Amino acid sequence: MARPMILDGQPFVPVIVLDDAERAVPVAEALRRGGIRCAEITLRTPAGVEAIAALRDLPDFIVGAGTVLTPEDVDRVVDAGARFVVSPGLADDVVERALALGVGVVPGVATATEVQRAVRLGLDRLKLFPAGPLGGLGLIRALAGPFPDVRFLPSGGVSAANAAGYLADPNVFAVSGSWMATRELIATGDVDAIERLSREAVAAVSP
Numbered sequence: 001m002a003r004p005m006i007l008d009g010q011p012f013v014p015v016i017v018l019d020d021a022e023r024a025v026p027v028a029e030a031l032r033r034g035g036i037r038c039a040e041i042t043l044r045t046p047a048g049v050e051a052i053a054a055l056r057d058l059p060d061f062i063v064g065a066g067t068v069l070t071p072e073d074v075d076r077v078v079d080a081g082a083r084f085v086v087s088p089g090l091a092d093d094v095v096e097r098a099l100a101l102g103v104g105v106v107p108g109v110a111t112a113t114e115v116q117r118a119v120r121l122g123l124d125r126l127k128l129f130p131a132g133p134l135g136g137l138g139l140i141r142a143l144a145g146p147f148p149d150v151r152f153l154p155s156g157g158v159s160a161a162n163a164a165g166y167l168a169d170p171n172v173f174a175v176s177g178s179w180m181a182t183r184e185l186i187a188t189g190d191v192d193a194i195e196r197l198s199r200e201a202v203a204a205v206s207p
């Protein structure tokens with residue numbers, strides 16, 4: 001039985017890479033108009049922390065941080081208002097700091113060894129990264145054998161074409177990716193496309 005978590009009820013976690021923090025609010029509002037109410041703002045760009053701060057008080061929207069690599073990263077994104085942190089890989093000190101601060105934490109795993117270590121840290125929601133190259137649903141099915149209580153957030157190669165397939169798997173709690181708000185759409189300010197792609201993603205999994 002999975003413990004409650006901040007991303008419950010959010011099947012899509014957009015991965016947002018911002019070159020300019022001023023784009024954060026228009027992008028998040030476009031996601032929200034399309035029916036997506038959370039985003040992972042990556043620390044891949046220097047604008048990341050400022051963008052998280054810009055979104056912390058946006059109503060009906062959960063902001064988190066991605067590419068969180070160190071405990072110091074956890075501190076600065078939580079200070080800025082992040083309510084969950086995501087990492088590409090598994091680092092015990094990052095997980096421990098996030099748990100101590102009481103924010104959601106979804107580290108990346110790619111092997112059974114890493115799943116086992118994450119479970120021992122007390123986690124049952126893990127990002128599978130990079131999901132596509134690693135084997136996608138086939139790997140999730142295989143890992144669900146020894147780890148039936150673990151639920152995954154596939155990321156890396158998730159698209160409009162395969163998102164619904166992932167989400168139909170009982171060991172997937174959400175999918176993440178950049179396809180509905182690519183760096184290019186963000187840079188050109190094409191919020192209409194971001195809204196449309198978000199709406200299409202949501203519609204594809206709605207009953």
Ligand SMILES: O=C(O)C(=O)C[C@H](O)[C@H](O)COP(=O)(O)O
Nearest residue numbers: 042066067088155156157177178
């Ligand atoms: O930035 C991070 O911290 C990451 O872990 C990587 C992202 O989750 C994937 O790069 C998203 O993959 P795409 O949807 O294929 O673009």
